[in-house]
Amino acid sequence: MNKIIEEYPNLLIKQNEPLSNYTYTKTGGVADFFVMPRTVLEAQAVVTFANEEAIPLTILGNGSNLIVKDGGIRGIVLHLDLLHNIQRQDTHVIAGSGAKLIEVSRFALSESLSGLEFACGIPGSIGGALYMNAGAYGGEISDVLAAATVLTRKGELLHLKRDQLAAKYRHSTISEKDLIVLEAEFELKLTERQPIEAKMAELTEARESKQPLEYPSCGSVFKRPPGHFAGKLIQDSGLQGKQIGGAQVSLKHAGFMVNVGGATATDYLELIEFVKQTVKEKFDVELETEVKIIGEDA
Incomplete structure (x- = not known):
């Protein structure tokens, strides 16, 4: 170094x-x-x-x-947390990779720009949101993404337009080509502030009432299986409250796993495997993780 x-x-x-x-x-x-x-x-x-x-x-x-x-x-x-600048250019919002998606949605609100309301409760960064095409409440990043500045793994700087950023559910060109996001440009619509604010308040209330925000967690653990909802399958398997070490299937929302105290990553991984195995046995549905798992075993 x-x-x-x-x-x-x-x-x-x-x-x-x-x-x-x-x-x-x-x-x-x-x-x-x-x-x-x-x-x-x-x-x-x-x-x-x-x-x-x-x-x-x-x-x-x-x-x-x-x-x-x-x-x-x-x-x-x-x-990339320190690359967090947010600015407006006409009806576009440009945000650095480290900017928080929630903060970008609030910035859009302050500018009376509509399109990022769905993201007002997603806790990730802009880079992570592009990598997995983050979404919630019927909206996805790809719906409003106009362009992105990225690095290849060799350090080459690229500026990709919308048609080069093909995305689908929880997947994007960014992840497919293992690119590193530096900046994203969102194309939004100028409108009245009040309906944007009302929609964000509605979604925030829905999130706070349903999600276990009082504990550390990794968000929604599993992707939505075709024809099913992961949380419903886990709930119907009787797994809410199931705990391994300090990791627990949330009592508030079965699609989440929370750290109720002293959890290790190994606790989480063992609980994930237990849930996958149980749901497979009961409903013959293969759950696929949405959460990204990296690093080495202890």
Whole structure:
């Protein structure tokens, strides 16, 4: 790492950093090197360096739909949280990868721009939202995404337009090609502020009443199986309240798993497998994880 430190002396680098500090589950082992670039140039330099030196590189967003295993992550973890600028250009909103999706939806509201109301309760970052084509309450990122600035794993800077960002349910070109999001541009509609505000208030109330926000969690654990709802299958399997270690199937919403105290990533992974196996036995439905699982076993 000496080479990159010499070239970019102000680059924020931490060694053996606990990743439990950056995940919503509050679990996960350490990163060998935890790097937080403040500019696109720094981010590009780190990605290029990692490629040239054959150092494993992992991108970490807001950690909201993520489980990092207890053995942590080798090589470099690139955390883009400091690339968080948000600005307006006409009816477009441009946001950095590290900007919180909730904050971008609130910014759009402040500018009387409609289209991101569905995202007002999604806790992830812009980069993570593009990577998995995040969605809620009938809306998806791909519905309003006009363009994105990304890096390839070699450090090449690309600007992709809407037709190059093909997306489907919880999947996108970004994830398919393993690209690194630096910035996203959303095409919205200028309208009256009041209906935007009313819709966001309605969705916020629905989220707070149904989701277990009082505990650390990784969000919705499973994708929606064709013809079913994962939460309903888990509930009908009698698994609400099922607990392994400190990880529990939420009593409030069966589609969530919460850290009720002292959970490890291993607790989460064992509970996920138990739920998948039980639902398969009872309903012959294969649950597929929506949450991303990375890192090494302890």
